[in-house]
Amino acid sequence: QKEVEQDPGPLSVPEGAIVSLNCTYSNSAFQYFMWYRQYSRKGPELLMYTYSSGNKEDGRFTAQVDKSSKYISLFIRDSQPSDSATYLCAMSAGGGNKLTFGTGTQLKVEL
Amino acid sequence: GAVVSQHPSWVICKSGTSVKIECRSLDFQATTMFWYRQFPKQSLMLMATSNEGSKATYEQGVEKDKFLINHASLTLSTLTVTSAHPEDSSFYICSARGLAAFGETQYFGPGTRLLVL
Numbered sequence A: 001q002k003e004v005e006q007d008p009g010p011l012s013v014p015e016g017a018i019v020s021l022n023c024t025y026s027n028s029a030f031q032y033f034m035w036y037r038q039y040s041r042k043g044p045e046l047l048m049y050t051y052s053s054g055n056k057e058d059g060r061f062t063a064q065v066d067k068s069s070k071y072i073s074l075f076i077r078d079s080q081p082s083d084s085a086t087y088l089c090a091m092s093a094g095g096g097n098k099l100t101f102g103t104g105t106q107l108k109v110e111l
Numbered sequence B: 001g002a003v004v005s006q007h008p009s010w011v012i013c014k015s016g017t018s019v020k021i022e023c024r025s026l027d028f029q030a031t032t033m034f035w036y037r038q039f040p041k042q043s044l045m046l047m048a049t050s051n052e053g054s055k056a057t058y059e060q061g062v063e064k065d066k067f068l069i070n071h072a073s074l075t076l077s078t079l080t081v082t083s084a085h086p087e088d089s090s091f092y093i094c095s096a097r098g099l100a101a102f103g104e105t106q107y108f109g110p111g112t113r114l115l116v117l
Helices: none
Strands: A004-006 A011-015 A019-025 A034-040 A045-051 A054-058 A059-065 A071-076 A083-091 A105-110 B006-007 B010-013 B019-025 B032-038 B045-051 B067-073 B076-079 B092-095 B111-115
Touching: A004 A045, A011 A019, A019 A083, A019 A105, A034 B067, A045 A054, A045 A059, A045 A083, A054 B067, A071 A083, B006 B092, B010 B019, B019 B032, B019 B092, B032 B067, B032 B076, B045 B067
Parallel strands: A011 A105, B010 B111
Antiparallel strands: A004 A019, A019 A071, A034 A045, A034 A083, A054 A059, A059 A071, A083 A105, B006 B019, B019 B076, B032 B045, B032 B092, B067 B076, B092 B111
């Protein structure tokens, strides 16, 4: 079993839809959680960064962390075609430890 | 803020030659830099972690003599693929992490696409 599980998709939604992206993990030591967006042939771009459990909102993006369930989510409201990309979850136990990535979910927002 | 650049963005070379890729943090000091490799439609695979002024730590299965990493300053790390072969063709991405006070986030460069003929 992988430390971080993420549905690879592809996920196709109409423009304006609310998108829910999720990751589950098995390592209870993870405390830092990140979501990255990666366009084709580009490096990942940091979208959201949260510490421990709770919610964080930034514009159309909301990140949720439920440490008791070992489950994190990224919600995208009013999705746009420009949101079409691969979304990677990443997490760390902190203390300078390396990031553990999910496999990424490919999202396509259609007109 | 938190901009990381990579150079070159793409490179084509002949088998047997060496290729150097630079990774720079432009607006912050990167105490730690990471080098990843990514194959099409796959996630990032960590190759090595480097701290400024010390030797890189390589992940299991990564040949340190083939992938030479130098982290000479707080803003520059280089990856040299020595004696490159076609199987080394891939997308190489670096990331940088700042001082501990700025958290665990890594900021990624735009990547370097390597094609070995």
